[in-house]
Amino acid sequence: MNNFLFVAAENDGIANCKAGGMGDVVRDVPRQISERGDRAHIVVPAYSRLHKNGVFKSNLNFQLRGLDYTAELYEVAPKKEFKNLFHYVIHHPEIEGGEIAHIYHDDPEEPFFTDAVKYIIFCTAVAEAIKLGAFGKLDVVHLHDWHSSLLLFLRAYHNEYRSLKEIRFVYTIHNLAIQGIRPFDNNYSSLRNWFPDIEFNTEDLMDYRYQDCVNLMAVGIRLADAVHTVSPSYKEDVLRPSTPPEFIGGEGLEKDLQQADNEGRLFGVLNGSNYKNIRAAEKGLIYRNTVKALFRWLQEESKKYKADFLAHTGEKVMEFVGKRPKFIVSSVARLTEQKFYFFKRSPEAFVEILKKLEKIDGIFMLLGTGAPEYEALFRDLSYKHKNFIFTNGQSEDLIDSIYLESDLYFMPSLFEPCGISQMLAMRNGNPCLVHHTGGLKDTVEHMKTGFSFDGKTYDEKIKNMLLTFDVALDIFVNDKDKWKEIQDNAKKMRFTWEKSVDGYYEFLYALGVRAS
Known part of the structure; x- marks a missing residue:
């Protein structure tokens, strides 16, 4: 032994x-x-x-x-x-x-x-x-x-x-x-x-x-x-x-x-990824779990400084309870340069993504806490864009619901030693859209199990990120068979310990x- x-x-x-x-x-x-x-x-x-x-x-x-x-x-x-x-x-x-x-x-x-x-x-x-x-x-x-x-x-x-x-x-x-x-x-x-x-x-x-x-x-x-x-x-x-x-x-x-x-x-x-350690989650609870998390955070002394924003988020979420969006893009991560540098440097590209989603009755859900300047950026964008729901806190129940009910998981990491989020999303059959770097290269295959973008320069990367997003939306809207095939392929992937x-x-x- x-x-x-x-x-x-x-x-x-x-x-x-x-x-x-x-x-x-x-x-x-x-x-x-x-x-x-x-x-x-x-x-x-x-x-x-x-x-x-x-x-x-x-x-x-x-x-x-x-x-x-x-x-x-x-x-x-x-x-x-x-x-x-x-x-x-x-x-x-x-x-x-x-x-x-x-x-x-x-x-x-x-x-x-x-x-x-x-x-x-x-x-x-x-x-x-x-x-x-x-x-x-x-x-x-x-x-x-x-x-x-x-x-x-x-x-x-x-x-x-x-x-x-x-x-x-x-x-x-x-x-x-x-x-x-x-x-x-x-x-x-x-x-x-x-x-x-x-x-x-x-x-x-x-x-x-x-x-x-x-x-x-x-x-x-x-x-x-x-x-x-x-x-x-x-x-x-x-x-x-x-x-x-x-x-x-x-x-x-x-x-x-x-x-x-x-x-x-x-x-x-x-x-x-730990496939034996999956918390039980039910479909259909994503908005309820969002509101529950918001109420809990509102009661925490440390969150008082953003009480106005949490209430604003709750108000936005309630609109989707009766009228569910047709497409949910999500991201769950620490708000850091590693995870969201592209959005911090090029917020106009993120706004472009929101506009593309608006056309197909889609929303972007982001959950996370982290660097103050990143939190401030996403709070500001949330006030300005109806179809961006930024839950600025941590909740295991809500994270489970996001992984379970998203249609596309977005992971534009500047670099990624391995990444676990893409594995958690894929085990639920959610295709991921990722930057072609590090462990994301080893886990997401473009047009087979998800979508990936890259480029030789920063501008090229941003341009290709938006083009790849267009490809994903086009397949979802116009080629249901291909979308189902990518979903099934993603779900079959097993990165076992x-x-x-x-x-x-x-x-x-x-x-x-x-x-x-």
């Missing part, structure tokens, strides 16, 4: 510990490992809250800043029990929850300052727990994004944790754009402040642009035994330099990624493909 440890900032296998797709992966991969008869442990920070109903396992004593630190390891209850699967959190007063999903901090003046501090403490505590055998004798430690990569620094340079070199370490990149860059010196969150007695080579750890800083994403790429991008096409993308906005690639780390590839350490394995984890075992874990 192989024994795995997953180290991450998020784990949706336990309650209230998810901000994005990483939480889904850290939930689903260990479950698949468990179903194969192997053992997996998952450890995340407690964020001052997740340990409260846990079972205390042990104190973890270590040194940081020349001081004695003690963190606490707790085992916590999962959402769903699996054999040989164990969930843990690490508590320390300085490992606090932030503003984003009560997980990440947002430090606008000094990005990553607070998060760097808490993940330094967390990673050192995890290293101590591994050394003490808290998770048994481990075969593989699987790290996720920069929040956990400090373990590789400790393994390479810290005398107390040299024993970690006996274990295979795998590093998954979820978001290459967020790199956890902090100074080497002269800052509370600097590497030298927390590890004053450790000798390390700054050239092996530094950021190319800010050479007085450590780049924790780069540390993961440079020091792991295997590096993983979450789709094959994204692997090809990151080997090339970014030339924004036309192309988002290696984000300044392409040389490190090229070296990992040349050394046979870089692998592109497509993430899966069984297949993905086969790739994990063979390439990332170097254990060979095991029979499921």
Whole structure:
């Protein structure tokens, strides 16, 4: 029996510990490992809250800043029990929850300052727990994004944790754009402040642009035994330099990624979708669920500043209860540059889409929260356009209804390491219209399972996005047989975790493909 440890900032296998797709992966991969008869442990920070109903396992004593630190390891209850699967959190007063999903901090003046501090403490505590055998004798430690990569620094340079070199370490990149860059010196969150007695080579750890800083994403790429991008096409993308906005690639780390590839350490394995974890949803409830969500948000103190907008949205939705639109285009996503750069830079293109929909009695439904400037843009567009319903919040029931009742799912991501939304839409038989990039290339085939657009320049991409939208509408209105064929093809697609984890075992874990 192989024994795995997953180290991450998020784990949706336990309650209230998810901000994005990483939480889904850290939930689903260990479950698949468990179903194969192997053992997996998952450890995340407690964020001052997740340990409260846990079972205390042990104190973890270590040194940081020349001081004695003690963190606490707790085992916590999962959402769903699996054999040989164990969930843990690490508590320390300085490992606090932030503003984003009560997980990440947002430090606008000094990005990553607070998060760097808490993940330094967390990673050192995890290293101590591994050394003490808290998770048994481990075969593989699987790290996720920069929040956990400090373990590789400790393994390479810290005398107390040299024993970690006996274990295979795998590093998954979820978001290459967020790199956890902090100074080497002269800052509370600097590497030298927390590890004053450790000798390390700054050239092996530094950021190319800010050479007085450590780049924790780069540390993961440079020091792991295997590096993983979450789709094959994204692997090809990151080997090339970014030339924004036309192309988002290696984000300044392409040389490190090229070296990992040349050394046979870089692998592109497509993430899966959880087809066993589908929440029960009924058709015909999309507008009711929208209104319910709006009423709930209106009662939340944090949403009071946009009460007028929420009421405006409710008023718009009520018009569609008696007179249902003939075509629903939808999008569910964090409102960020990655997901909606095209609409932010070219709002006139989005208005053009709304006008095209108006002609066929169609609407565009967008659900999400995120960057203030993106929220403001979409609120403004909603006031101006009757057939644009912007639900500016989060609701699982409404998300389920949107995936279930949309006719076309729109995903114009500037870049996409893998993408899960298109998989969730396709499992309901909804064709997707996507930008031909990263994991969207690997999952949506133009005119077969959906629609995709691309272009050599930004202007060409915008032009082709609108042309592709025209093609989709034309097929829906004038060629019902072709539309039904694309729907059926989309519904048949299965991006299973069984297949993905086969790739994990063979390439990332170097254990060979095991029979499921």
